[in-house]
Amino acid sequence: MEFFGQPKVDWLGKKWYFLAFSLIFSVSGVLSLLFWHHLPLDVDFTGGTVVQVKFAQKPDIGRLRDAAQKAGLKDAPVVAYGAAANDEVIITLPERKSGESQLDAGRAAIVSALTTGYSETGKANAGTGKLDLDNVSSNALADWLEQKDPEHMGLGDNATVRYTQQAGAIIDYRDHDHSGIIASINNLAGVADAAVLNELKQGAYLSGFSIRNVEIVGPQVGEQLRHQALAATLYSLAGMLIYLWFRFELIYGVAAVVAVFHDTIITVGAFSLFNREISLTVIAAILTLIGYSMNDTIVVFDRIRENLRMNRREPLADLVNRSINQTLSRTVLTSGLTFLTVLSLYIFGGEVLRGFSFALVIGILIGTYSSIAVAAPMLVAYQDWRSRRGKSAALPVGRRS
Amino acid sequence: MRKNLTQKTILIVAILAVCVLGITGIPSGFSVSALKQSILSRIQLGLDLKGGTHLVLQVMVNEAVGTTTDSDAEHIKEALQQNGIKFTSVLKPDAKNHPEVIQINGAPPDRSSDINGVLSGQYAQEYDIATNANGTTWTLTMKPSAIADIKTRALQQSIEVIRQRVDSLGVTEPVVQEYNLGSDQILVELPGIDDFSRVRSVIQSTARLELHLVLGGGPYTSEQDALNQLGGSVPYDAKLVQTAPGVNPSGWYEIRGAAEVGGTDIRSARVSTNSNTNQPEVDFYLTTAAGDHFAQFTSANKGKPLAVVLDNKIQEVANIEGQIRDQGEISGGSMTMQDATDLAMLLNTGSLPASLHYLQESTIGPSLGADSIRQGVMAAVVGMLAVLIFMLVYYKGAGINADLALILNLVILLGFMGYTGSVLTLPGIAGVILTVGMGVDSNVLIFERIREELRAGKSPAAAVDQGFAHAWTTILDTHVTTVVSAAILFLFGTGPVKGFAVTLTAGLCANLFTAVFVSRVIFDAHLNKKLRGEPISI
Numbered sequence: 001m002e003f004f005g006q007p008k009v010d011w012l013g014k015k016w017y018f019l020a021f022s023l024i025f026s027v028s029g030v031l032s033l034l035f036w037h038h039l040p041l042d043v044d045f046t047g048g049t050v051v052q053v054k055f056a057q058k059p060d061i062g063r064l065r066d067a068a069q070k071a072g073l074k075d076a077p078v079v080a081y082g083a084a085a086n087d088e089v090i091i092t093l094p095e096r097k098s099g100e101s102q103l104d105a106g107r108a109a110i111v112s113a114l115t116t117g118y119s120e121t122g123k124a125n126a127g128t129g130k131l132d133l134d135n136v137s138s139n140a141l142a143d144w145l146e147q148k149d150p151e152h153m154g155l156g157d158n159a160t161v162r163y164t165q166q167a168g169a170i171i172d173y174r175d176h177d178h179s180g181i182i183a184s185i186n187n188l189a190g191v192a193d194a195a196v197l198n199e200l201k202q203g204a205y206l207s208g209f210s211i212r213n214v215e216i217v218g219p220q221v222g223e224q225l226r227h228q229a230l231a232a233t234l235y236s237l238a239g240m241l242i243y244l245w246f247r248f249e250l251i252y253g254v255a256a257v258v259a260v261f262h263d264t265i266i267t268v269g270a271f272s273l274f275n276r277e278i279s280l281t282v283i284a285a286i287l288t289l290i291g292y293s294m295n296d297t298i299v300v301f302d303r304i305r306e307n308l309r310m311n312r313r314e315p316l317a318d319l320v321n322r323s324i325n326q327t328l329s330r331t332v333l334t335s336g337l338t339f340l341t342v343l344s345l346y347i348f349g350g351e352v353l354r355g356f357s358f359a360l361v362i363g364i365l366i367g368t369y370s371s372i373a374v375a376a377p378m379l380v381a382y383q384d385w386r387s388r389r390g391k392s393a394a395l396p397v398g399r400r401s
Numbered sequence: 402m403r404k405n406l407t408q409k410t411i412l413i414v415a416i417l418a419v420c421v422l423g424i425t426g427i428p429s430g431f432s433v434s435a436l437k438q439s440i441l442s443r444i445q446l447g448l449d450l451k452g453g454t455h456l457v458l459q460v461m462v463n464e465a466v467g468t469t470t471d472s473d474a475e476h477i478k479e480a481l482q483q484n485g486i487k488f489t490s491v492l493k494p495d496a497k498n499h500p501e502v503i504q505i506n507g508a509p510p511d512r513s514s515d516i517n518g519v520l521s522g523q524y525a526q527e528y529d530i531a532t533n534a535n536g537t538t539w540t541l542t543m544k545p546s547a548i549a550d551i552k553t554r555a556l557q558q559s560i561e562v563i564r565q566r567v568d569s570l571g572v573t574e575p576v577v578q579e580y581n582l583g584s585d586q587i588l589v590e591l592p593g594i595d596d597f598s599r600v601r602s603v604i605q606s607t608a609r610l611e612l613h614l615v616l617g618g619g620p621y622t623s624e625q626d627a628l629n630q631l632g633g634s635v636p637y638d639a640k641l642v643q644t645a646p647g648v649n650p651s652g653w654y655e656i657r658g659a660a661e662v663g664g665t666d667i668r669s670a671r672v673s674t675n676s677n678t679n680q681p682e683v684d685f686y687l688t689t690a691a692g693d694h695f696a697q698f699t700s701a702n703k704g705k706p707l708a709v710v711l712d713n714k715i716q717e718v719a720n721i722e723g724q725i726r727d728q729g730e731i732s733g734g735s736m737t738m739q740d741a742t743d744l745a746m747l748l749n750t751g752s753l754p755a756s757l758h759y760l761q762e763s764t765i766g767p768s769l770g771a772d773s774i775r776q777g778v779m780a781a782v783v784g785m786l787a788v789l790i791f792m793l794v795y796y797k798g799a800g801i802n803a804d805l806a807l808i809l810n811l812v813i814l815l816g817f818m819g820y821t822g823s824v825l826t827l828p829g830i831a832g833v834i835l836t837v838g839m840g841v842d843s844n845v846l847i848f849e850r851i852r853e854e855l856r857a858g859k860s861p862a863a864a865v866d867q868g869f870a871h872a873w874t875t876i877l878d879t880h881v882t883t884v885v886s887a888a889i890l891f892l893f894g895t896g897p898v899k900g901f902a903v904t905l906t907a908g909l910c911a912n913l914f915t916a917v918f919v920s921r922v923i924f925d926a927h928l929n930k931k932l933r934g935e936p937i938s939i
Contacts, residue, residue: 001795002852052769104601104759137596171767175452180768212769218760221457224582232893239885247878281828284890284898288905291886292839295879299846302875330849333795334842337788341838344784345831350776352449352769353831360835 029269798938
């Protein structure tokens with residue numbers, strides 16, 4: 001099977017179209033960065049508190065906002081997280097200027113807003129001393145059972161072992177099989193013993209929400225991470241330039257780095273355009289892209305170099321065209337296959353990796369395009385520029401590999 | 402021309418076997434569950450998959466400097482008194498901003514040489530000593546090297562104390578180490594913790610237990626009230642401290658600034674029940690030296706009130722009824738059995754030399770981790786199947802070759818992780834998926850080149866030979882660039898992101914072996930079976 005016969009496309013003849021295309025995408029990204037959504041940064045970088053909560057039923061965002069407001073959390077954004085069917089929300093508290101010792105207060109306020117402000121069962125059971133089975137830890141549940149002793153085992157190691165095991169089974173049922181939420185205490189029938197179940201029915205309730213994730217980042221750490229992310233990206237680009245300089249010639253390295261920089265700008269711009277937050281894992285994806293986008297460019301450059309050695313008379317534009325056409329099938333196939341896996345990650349990988357896979361989905365498409373439409377034409381443009389200045393018209397062949 | 406592939410085949414099979422062993426370990430039995438158990442014990446899951454807490458703590462090392470100068474000032478005062486040298490005060494002029502400076506005021510100029518005698522030795526080693534022109538004020542400034550020493554020691558000691566506390570809570574495989582992103586920071590990772598509020602109070606409590614003499618009256622209703630009663634300011638050697646929540650009567654007390662018994666004077670502590678109130682309480686025992694000092698102090702101050710101060714909050718105020726040598730108890734407040742147990746444990750593990758501030762916390766609930774694993778595995782399986790099927794359809798016979806190489810690539814990657822004890826994180830799973838996608842690129846580069854050579858009319862054997870030879874440099878270049886960015890990621894990244902960099906790098910290195918070497922051997926073995934010039938399926 002073959003997708004591409006032997007294409008004879010005049011790629012360089014279309015360079016103005018490419019230029020227009022690249023400009024539209026990068027300029028709109030940059031404009032969005034400057035004037036629209038700016039650079040949406042995750043709590044990793046901005047500092048602040050983010051609490052991710054899953055609900056048993058569809059959460060009422062309006063009522064959640066009210067509850068947060070009443071708990072003294074002014075303007076804390078409450079937004080749905082992931083697919084609507086997940087019934088999850090994210091509650092964000094922006095960075096507190098008041099100092100790092102106060103970091104924990106925000107989380108406590110959110111938890112109390114949820115327990116006594118939002119959850120109906122939580123309100124009803126406030127102050128009764130009953131156990132919230134949706135948020136209790138396995139240790140606390142075991143202690144509680146041991147104290148209530150529904151199986152009349154008395155004190156001692158036997159009771160401890162028994163109740164620890166029962167509590168473990170219940171928490172395992174909740175966390176591993178049901179995403180942290182128990183629909184009804186009756187559902188625990190096969191999980192816990194009858195006596196324990198009875199005790200739970202009397203002394204426990206279900207608040208209908210479960211705290212899945214808490215991120216608290218102090219302003220100092222946020223700042224450190226921002227600097228690091230920027231430094232890592234720049235070092236990565238510099239590393240590429242040096243390697244290609246070493247393997248080919250400086251102009252190849254410059255052309256490849258310009259192409260990759262173009263990919264990075266467009267990818268970051270896409271995050272701004274779609275108002276998606278850039279987190280630490282997104283930075284990881286962007287660094288990976290910097291490395292991976294090089295691949296297609298190197299495939300094309302390798303072929304250009306090989307053809308230059310064999311035929312030094314052919315006009316450079318024709319030679320570059322021929323090289324792109326010769327390698328077109330592998331450029332498209334390699335990117336396509338990686339794209340396939342990244343797409344699978346985007347679709348099935350869950351909300352936590354969504355930003356990461358989004359960066360790769362965009363980046364791989366743009367990276368393939370740029371190795372044909374940006375990097376290779378740059379080599380030709382460079383040579384034209386040199387010949388206009390009356391210097392040697394030949395592109396350096398580069399070191400033998 | 403037939404090639405002898407025996408050695409190469411043996412090498413590949415051996416590597417395969419070693420890597421499979423790396424993934425599975427030696428299972429305890431032959432059942433599926435025993436195998437699963439064994440695999441899980443070798444491939445460690447990261448916090449984001451297992452659930453747990455990641456903390457970055459700042460050690461307020463300046464406090465440790467302040468504590469040292471506090472006690473030095475106290476000792477200097479005593480030494481001066483013992484030598485019969487009169488002075489107005491020994492104090493720290495700017496304790497908040499310059500905890501490293503001690504000042505002796507109103508010293509008699511005619512006894513300069515005696516003062517010098519007192520300060521030489523230990524103090525001269527640790528402090529730069531200066532005196533004003535007429536010799537009445539002496540200023541001791543701690544040397545930078547001594548400050549650095551104290552700070553390093555405070556950091557190391559904090560790490561040690563936190564480790565002991567975490568261990569005593571029964572957290573499995575915790576990480577407590579210096580965090581190199583900032584200065585004087587500690588990274589704490591607690592996998593599988595689901596009772597976080599308790600853990601954090603246990604970690605953060607400095608557990609500095611001190612006994613102070615209560616001066617003046619009290620309790621005052623507020624700090625302002627206390628100041629008013631004391632005539633506007635607190636004497637330099639005293640301080641105002643509030644009672645802990647739940648302590649009755651509550652309010653503010655004026656206590657002597659220097660503690661009679663300090664955090665390092667506690668030898669051991671245990672939980673007991675008060676025989677009168679039946680409330681839980683904590684008994685503590687002093688070290689011998691501290692006991693001697695305390696016995697002297699209590700007999701000299703009989704009838705006076707004494708405050709038990711824990712982490713700068715008064716737990717209890719009681720009158721000294723007689724000489725006490727080495728034992729005391731803390732009750733007070735609404736201490737539960739759990740509070741008492743934790744407090745005894747904290748006192749036993751020793752106090753932190755300085756307080757801790759939370760800089761960052763990330764708590765992943767176990768339910769989120771379980772969902773992440775499910776989704777990650779799903780994405781990996783779908784992505785991998787898509788690639789395997791595509792290769793089979795597009796390259797037919799050679800597709801089998803690529804698929805075998807790809808599977809071996811994964812086995813080596815997982816085996817490597819098993820041997821090195823690398824931690825598998827969610828981004829790490831993404832790294833595995835990307836390895837599949839990028840790894841197969843090498844096969845595509847080789848196969849396309851072989852097709853090209855075949856089109857140019859070369860024989861299958863020659864085409865395979867040329868295909869590998871030409872594609873090799875390209876493959877090497879592409880791998881190096883990706884590994885360079887992964888290495889930078891490893892250097893700069895933290896936690897889960899580091900896991901991604903490790904899996905991606907290991908996967909790509911394994912890919913060089915599988916896609917180039919293994920794939921070649923399979924091709925050669927295939928060609929060996931064919932007649933010269935018979936076409937190959939690609």
